Amino acid sequence: MMTDPTTPLVEAIDGQLDWDGLFETEAERELEVGSGKGLFLLNAGQRHPEVQFVGIELSRKYARRSAERLARNGLKNVRVVWGDARRLIALQVPDRAVRAVHVYFPDPWWKKRHRKRRIFDAGFVKQVARVLKDQGRLEIATDVESYFEEIRELLRSDACFEERPADDPLQPQHDLDYLTHFERKYRIEGRPIYRARYVRRSGPCSEEPQP
Ligand SMILES: C[S@@+](CC[C@H](N)C(=O)[O-])C[C@H]1O[C@@H](n2cnc3c(N)ncnc32)[C@H](O)[C@@H]1O
Numbered sequence: 001m002m003t004d005p006t007t008p009l010v011e012a013i014d015g016q017l018d019w020d021g022l023f024e025t026e027a028e029r030e031l032e033v034g035s036g037k038g039l040f041l042l043n044a045g046q047r048h049p050e051v052q053f054v055g056i057e058l059s060r061k062y063a064r065r066s067a068e069r070l071a072r073n074g075l076k077n078v079r080v081v082w083g084d085a086r087r088l089i090a091l092q093v094p095d096r097a098v099r100a101v102h103v104y105f106p107d108p109w110w111k112k113r114h115r116k117r118r119i120f121d122a123g124f125v126k127q128v129a130r131v132l133k134d135q136g137r138l139e140i141a142t143d144v145e146s147y148f149e150e151i152r153e154l155l156r157s158d159a160c161f162e163e164r165p166a167d168d169p170l171q172p173q174h175d176l177d178y179l180t181h182f183e184r185k186y187r188i189e190g191r192p193i194y195r196a197r198y199v200r201r202s203g204p205c206s207e208e209p210q211p
Pocket residue numbers: 033034035036037056057058059062083084085086103104105106107119180181182183
């Protein structure tokens with residue numbers, strides 16, 4: 001793992017991540033999977049300075065650019081990790097470490113032979129249950145109805161999760177007042193967006209996942 005002291009960027013593409021050392025202070029943490037250009041991290045970090053946000057992004061270009069933007073805005077409570085979220089969550093994030101996991105507009109990987117690259121599968125859902133605190137939230141949004149239904153089916157068949165109503169979309173007050181960049185793009189285009197919230201049931205709820 002490498003940390004650049006001038007930006008909130010943490011390079012963990014080698015699969016190593018010092019989770020406890022990400023911040024110098026202790027606070028509740030939330031995790032975003034596939035943070036892209038970083039709009040969620042920027043807006044959430046500004047609205048909730050008392051919370052620590054960690055985004056994991058596979059694209060180096062996006063991870064770096066979003067980290068630079070966070071630094072320009074002086075945000076001290078956000079880190080962008082350049083790495084593979086599936087691997088890092090499974091192997092580097094401790095049990096019960098976060099109060100929310102956000103997954104917005106995960107890549108749908110349309111081609112059949114690429115489907116195995118989708119972030120959501122039963123193993124990923126088990127890892128999310130492992131890292132969430134009791135009553136922690138899993139927040140999801142996508143424009144792909146068929147993927148959304150698959151995700152709901154996965155979560156319905158996992159005893160750890162209970163579905164709850166998702167928040168209504170924000171009424172944007174300015175051009176960047178959206179959940180994420182993809183949300184902004186699709187709302188402007190008028191595409192339907194499917195949203196869901198799940199809460200992790202308290203206590204043990206399924207077998208411990210294998211990394
Ligand atoms: C469609 S984009 C959405 C970006 C952002 N969430 C948004 O809504 O604007 C999906 C993002 O997930 C990232 N991604 C895909 N697989 C990933 C993985 N295994 N770990 C971390 N990021 C991943 C991609 O690089 C891309 O930036």
